[in-house]
Amino acid sequence: AFYDIYFLESVTGLQKGGAVRYQGVEVGRVADIRIDPTDIQRVKVRVRVDRGTPIRQDATATLELQGITGLVFVQIRGGSNQAPMLPERAEEPIPVIPSRPSLTAQILEGAPNLLAQVTALMQQAQELLNADNRRAFSEMLRNVRDLTGNLVGYSERIDALLASGTDLTQDAQAAVNEYGALATSLRTQVDGIGGDAGEAVKKMQAAADGFARVSRQLESLIADNRQGIDDFSGSGLYEFTQLMIEARVLVESLTRVSQQLERDPARFLFGDRQKGFEIER
Numbered sequence: 001a002f003y004d005i006y007f008l009e010s011v012t013g014l015q016k017g018g019a020v021r022y023q024g025v026e027v028g029r030v031a032d033i034r035i036d037p038t039d040i041q042r043v044k045v046r047v048r049v050d051r052g053t054p055i056r057q058d059a060t061a062t063l064e065l066q067g068i069t070g071l072v073f074v075q076i077r078g079g080s081n082q083a084p085m086l087p088e089r090a091e092e093p094i095p096v097i098p099s100r101p102s103l104t105a106q107i108l109e110g111a112p113n114l115l116a117q118v119t120a121l122m123q124q125a126q127e128l129l130n131a132d133n134r135r136a137f138s139e140m141l142r143n144v145r146d147l148t149g150n151l152v153g154y155s156e157r158i159d160a161l162l163a164s165g166t167d168l169t170q171d172a173q174a175a176v177n178e179y180g181a182l183a184t185s186l187r188t189q190v191d192g193i194g195g196d197a198g199e200a201v202k203k204m205q206a207a208a209d210g211f212a213r214v215s216r217q218l219e220s221l222i223a224d225n226r227q228g229i230d231d232f233s234g235s236g237l238y239e240f241t242q243l244m245i246e247a248r249v250l251v252e253s254l255t256r257v258s259q260q261l262e263r264d265p266a267r268f269l270f271g272d273r274q275k276g277f278e279i280e281r
Contacts, residue, residue: 001049001088002031004096005061005074006042013072014063020047022076027053030074046094047074055097056083063102 011033020028028049036042049055056079064075076097086095127133 001051001053002090002094003047003049003055003086004094005045005047005099006036006096007045007063007099008042009063009101011043011045011063011072013065013070014045014074015071018071019066019073020049020076021073022049022053022055024075027076045074047097051088054079055086056080057086058083059086059097060100061097062100 014030014033016030016033018030019026020030028047030045031048032044032046034044036044055076059076059079061074061076063072065071066073086097089095
């Protein structure tokens with residue numbers, strides 16, 4: 001089967017009878033090389049490929065170098081299993097395999113852009129190393145040298161400051177130690193107080209238990225004497241109220257007597273006598 005390939009680059013190194021490979025496997029030979037009469041920018045290469053070679057419509061062909069000999073061969077790549085097969089013909093019209101630029105062509109095509117970028121980089125380097133920038137860099141080096149000299153002069157002050165910092169650290173450590181001793185002492189005292197507090201709590205608990213027992217006894221006493229309490233609340237309550245009023249009056253009288261006795265006990269006992277006691281002669 002024959003196929004035509006049109007290259008838009010130089011085919012230097014490609015010869016009739018040169019190898020044609022598909023995915024690296026040799027499948028044919030170059031049958032003819034000529035300028036395309038319809039477009040002199042293209043080189044028409046006709047290849048003869050073994051029948052049955054699965055060349056799909058989406059396959060492409062490139063030119064590749066063969067070792068260091070300078071010879072070039074045709075390499076067919078790509079193609080998917082879903083794409084239809086190119087027809088196999090030995091007569092016109094011959095099926096065409098699309099071509100792609102070779103690596104050499106890509107490098108040569110990109111060379112002008114690469115050279116332009118290199119030129120721009122060199123210009124930027126020259127601007128960076130102009131006279132003004134060199135003077136600025138020299139001045140910066142002098143400033144660094146002066147700063148280094150000043151730091152050497154301040155070394156003694158820095159040493160003194162570091163020594164002061166060491167003393168301060170030692171004082172802080174001593175304060176921490178004293179605080180630890182104080183905390184230990186307080187803990188010991190709190191432990192002692194905790195024992196006394198425990199005894200006090202036990203006594204308070206005992207008192208609460210006693211109060212509970214008295215409360216239960218009082219409830220039992222009230223339950224046993226419910227009838228008498230009801231009778232008292234009927235008739236005896238009025239009499240008890242009168243008794244409380246009279247008792248309050250009595251207490252107020254006794255209070256006044258007590259106050260008079262405290263202020264002037266002699267006057268309270270012997271009355272208001274202006275005359276003194278006459279001694280018999």
